[in-house]
Amino acid sequence: MTTTTVPSAFAPSARMLVLLRNALLPILLVAEVIFFTVAAPGFLSAANLANVVINSADLALLAAGVTLVVLLAGIDVSVGPMLGVVAWVGATLFVAGMPPPLVVVISVLLGGALGAINGGLVVGGRISPIITTLGTAAIFKTVLFILWDSTDVFAGPVVPALGPARAGGVPLVGLVVLAVFGVLAYVLRHRVFGRRLFAIGNDAEGARLLGVPVGRTSFAAYVLVGALVGVAALIYVGRVGVVQATAGNELTLPAIAAVVVGGTSILGGEGGVLRTLGGLAFIALLQNGVVLMGVPPLWNGVLVGAAVALAVAFDVLTRRTLDKRIGAKK
Amino acid sequence: MRPILSVSGLSKSFGATAAVTDVGFTLGAGERLAVLGENGAGKSTLIKIVAGVYPPDGGEMVLDGAPHRPASPGTALAGGVSVVYQEPSFFPRLSVLENLYVGREPRDRAGQVDWRRMRGRGEELFRRLDVPVELLTRRMDALSLAEQQLALIARAVDVEAKVLILDEPTSILTDAEVRRLFLIVQRLSEAGVGVLYITHRFEELEHVADRFIVLKDGRLAGDLPASEADHDRILEMMSGRPVNAAISRSPARPGRVMLETSGLTVPGAVSDVDLTVRGGEVVGLYGLVGAGRTELALTVFGVLRPSAGTMRVDGEPHTPRGPRDAMARGIAYLPEDRKTLGIFPGMDTLSNITAVKLPELLGRLGVIRRAEERELATSWIDRLRIKAPSPAFPVTGLSGGHQQKTLFARQLATEPKILILDEPTRGIDVATKTDIQQRLVEVARDGTAVLVVSSDLPELLAVSDRVYVMREGRMAAELSGDDLTEDAVLRATMGVHR
Numbered sequence: 001m002t003t004t005t006v007p008s009a010f011a012p013s014a015r016m017l018v019l020l021r022n023a024l025l026p027i028l029l030v031a032e033v034i035f036f037t038v039a040a041p042g043f044l045s046a047a048n049l050a051n052v053v054i055n056s057a058d059l060a061l062l063a064a065g066v067t068l069v070v071l072l073a074g075i076d077v078s079v080g081p082m083l084g085v086v087a088w089v090g091a092t093l094f095v096a097g098m099p100p101p102l103v104v105v106i107s108v109l110l111g112g113a114l115g116a117i118n119g120g121l122v123v124g125g126r127i128s129p130i131i132t133t134l135g136t137a138a139i140f141k142t143v144l145f146i147l148w149d150s151t152d153v154f155a156g157p158v159v160p161a162l163g164p165a166r167a168g169g170v171p172l173v174g175l176v177v178l179a180v181f182g183v184l185a186y187v188l189r190h191r192v193f194g195r196r197l198f199a200i201g202n203d204a205e206g207a208r209l210l211g212v213p214v215g216r217t218s219f220a221a222y223v224l225v226g227a228l229v230g231v232a233a234l235i236y237v238g239r240v241g242v243v244q245a246t247a248g249n250e251l252t253l254p255a256i257a258a259v260v261v262g263g264t265s266i267l268g269g270e271g272g273v274l275r276t277l278g279g280l281a282f283i284a285l286l287q288n289g290v291v292l293m294g295v296p297p298l299w300n301g302v303l304v305g306a307a308v309a310l311a312v313a314f315d316v317l318t319r320r321t322l323d324k325r326i327g328a329k330k
Numbered sequence: 331m332r333p334i335l336s337v338s339g340l341s342k343s344f345g346a347t348a349a350v351t352d353v354g355f356t357l358g359a360g361e362r363l364a365v366l367g368e369n370g371a372g373k374s375t376l377i378k379i380v381a382g383v384y385p386p387d388g389g390e391m392v393l394d395g396a397p398h399r400p401a402s403p404g405t406a407l408a409g410g411v412s413v414v415y416q417e418p419s420f421f422p423r424l425s426v427l428e429n430l431y432v433g434r435e436p437r438d439r440a441g442q443v444d445w446r447r448m449r450g451r452g453e454e455l456f457r458r459l460d461v462p463v464e465l466l467t468r469r470m471d472a473l474s475l476a477e478q479q480l481a482l483i484a485r486a487v488d489v490e491a492k493v494l495i496l497d498e499p500t501s502i503l504t505d506a507e508v509r510r511l512f513l514i515v516q517r518l519s520e521a522g523v524g525v526l527y528i529t530h531r532f533e534e535l536e537h538v539a540d541r542f543i544v545l546k547d548g549r550l551a552g553d554l555p556a557s558e559a560d561h562d563r564i565l566e567m568m569s570g571r572p573v574n575a576a577i578s579r580s581p582a583r584p585g586r587v588m589l590e591t592s593g594l595t596v597p598g599a600v601s602d603v604d605l606t607v608r609g610g611e612v613v614g615l616y617g618l619v620g621a622g623r624t625e626l627a628l629t630v631f632g633v634l635r636p637s638a639g640t641m642r643v644d645g646e647p648h649t650p651r652g653p654r655d656a657m658a659r660g661i662a663y664l665p666e667d668r669k670t671l672g673i674f675p676g677m678d679t680l681s682n683i684t685a686v687k688l689p690e691l692l693g694r695l696g697v698i699r700r701a702e703e704r705e706l707a708t709s710w711i712d713r714l715r716i717k718a719p720s721p722a723f724p725v726t727g728l729s730g731g732h733q734q735k736t737l738f739a740r741q742l743a744t745e746p747k748i749l750i751l752d753e754p755t756r757g758i759d760v761a762t763k764t765d766i767q768q769r770l771v772e773v774a775r776d777g778t779a780v781l782v783v784s785s786d787l788p789e790l791l792a793v794s795d796r797v798y799v800m801r802e803g804r805m806a807a808e809l810s811g812d813d814l815t816e817d818a819v820l821r822a823t824m825g826v827h828r
Binding site for chain 1: 402403404407408419420421422423424428432433434435437441442443445468469471472
């Protein structure tokens with residue numbers, strides 16, 4: 001009998017494409033480090049690298065959270081303003097004399113509650129994640145402005161591990177970040193919850209047909225983003241030392257940049273937090289190295305924006321090539 | 331033989347259309363039952379009811395001695411009904427191994443995903459099915475289509491299935507893989523699994539079926555053991571519907587050749603197809619789903635790019651770079667899926683009709699000449715008797731049939747030289763259907779070359795002066811005059827010769 005020809009010649013090129021998607025970031029990261037080591041004096045010093053870690057620890061936790069919902073084929077663009085609200089509440093409680101451990105717990109719970117608003121609207125209200133979180137971002141911004149009430153809140157680190165403290169030159173927040181990424185990487189690989197995120201991001205309807213609780217899992221992911229924002233908010237307070245009217249707003253774009261540059265697909269279903277850590281390193285070192293070279297920090301926006309656009313373009317183009325093979329079946 | 335699945339009095343309607351009516355059969359443990367029927371005979375609906383995708387309107391199902399009333403595909407699967415659909419869903423960015431176990435990952439005592447056990451089970455499964463084990467670690471989207479299909483069959487088989495349903499599984503497999511599939515089916519049947527096998531290929535019957543049932547217009551038309559599987563007898567059961575006589579069709583006076591393809595090839599869809607359509611005639615294009623009919627139409631319309639062969643429009647070479655080129659040559663195409671590819675749902679009837687015509691309705695400064703636009707739309711609403719209270723009535727407020735007429739008007743308004751219609755009357759009530767069929771004959775008689783792609787055989791026989799039959803991307807037959815009979819078309823479709 002005859003059958004339609006099967007384009008098996010496609011398979012090796014598809015494997016090459018998958019390989020390229022995985023190998024691109026490590027190559028770029030190495031190139032970046034070599035470039036700045038040569039071009040920017042002091043870049044590779046322990047003191048500078050420790051500074052980079054301290055300055056990007058809060059961003060790292062936001063990016064970790066965003067990774068979870070991007071894997072679901074969702075997004076959260078409210079993480080920056082959400083951080084602002086939690087930072088104000090945490091700093092205010094701390095200054096008022098509340099015991100530090102309690103401040104930490106309340107911040108995490110508050111973040112989780114704000115994340116639950118996003119999750120509830122996305123899952124229960126069936127509103128697209130980008131619109132939902134654009135809306136809540138605007139609300140969080142306004143709430144912070146009202147809470148701020150023309151008065152900056154000055155506060156130091158709530159606990160030493162969430163501030164610029166170092167032990168033997170190693171910044172303690174760096175250890176916190178590593179611990180969080182380690183736990184999330186474990187969850188994504190070895191817990192059923194993590195595997196479900198991937199399945200939903202690939203094909204939510206197909207996952208439902210195979211018995212995956214799509215709504216519950218998605219909701220939990222948005223709550224988890226909020227809880228991570230809660231911890232990040234206190235790191236922000238420890239780093240900046242003051243909560244102002246627009247606190248956190250500047251962090252949304254670099255958080256998403258770290259995720260997409262890291263190689264988690266903006267279309268969902270592939271990636272992970274360790275990739276995001278790589279993407280974050282790329283973005284943070286880029287911003288740092290450029291400043292060391294004497295370029296005004298004003299240009300950071302251009303660099304991060306360009307990195308996002310290029311990363312997403314690469315993602316979408318290569319994925320379209322892979323998907324052609326799937327679509328060809330119909 | 332112990333019955334594993336028995337079905338009686340099963341019925342299902344979608345709106346006014348009865349898809350399955352009073353169907354009953356029994357599948358024994360270890361038995362392989364083939365389900366045959368034309369396009370739209372109700373085969374897919376039947377298996378979707380058994381698989382829990384659609385609840386039946388009436389009837390009983392008994393699975394392994396217990397009532398089978400699945401609330402969802404998940405519960406049907408848990409009850410032991412496993413399905414490989416014609417176009418199954420899978421998770422392209424995950425490894426083959428993960429695809430096998432989504433939703434049922436093995437876990438260790440700590441609740442962790444047990445990757446080692448998963449790997450072990452996957453390897454054992456693939457060895458048992460004689461599928462290369464190294465595929466397990468590859469990403470699904472890096473596999474060939476045939477490899478993907480094999481992985482999905484493996485997923486269906488790994489479930490503790492009592493009944494395995496395969497919906498035309500061989501359509502994208504190579505010969506070697508087809509043989510492997512037959513072997514798998516054979517082994518499962520020996521292990522006591524009941525297999526329901528949907529196919530269009532007669533040559534497969536002897537390999538995969540102990541018995542077969544034939545569906546026609548949603549009803550059971552035959553139930554015979556394979557030993558009595560005589561091709562003529564099956565064809566007789568499948569055909570024999572009355573041709574729609576309500577259409578009046580004056581004899582065609584074919585003019586010059588308006589559309590001609592020669593050796594046309596589109597990778598994976600169309601191979602070496604020759605076709606001509608003359609002005610003044612209606613040419614039908616029949617074939618099973620996946621035979622390449624729509625792809626052929628899309629190639630003529632400039633959406634798909636041919637890898638070989640030539641096309642001519644009105645004698646001139648035709649190498650469209652896109653639909654705009656094709657439209658500039660006087661080709662109009664009415665797509666198959668009205669809802670997603672045709673209607674502009676937010677707009678009124680008038681704007682839907684004039685959408686393609688707008689560039690010719692522009693006045694100075696590019697402003698649309700509203701009065702003229704309205705006049706044009708109104709004239710088409712009258713000519714096609716579109717039931718719209720006013721031209722400004724929202725198009726989504728019209729019935730499906732009149733929405734289709736609106737699209738028909740949109741294409742006719744461009745006064746095409748070549749009109750291609752893909753499933754022009756699918757899902758439309760009978761009266762409107764007849765009306766549209768009558769119109770398209772008239773359009774042809776006014777000199778337009780009309781090509782109708784349809785899975786509705788009585789429709790094609792009623793409107794067509796000539797019919798081409800495609801089979802697996804190739805032109806299987808060209809029938810006209812006295813040779814153009816339902817039996818002849820079905821034979822060509824199935825690849826059976828007298």
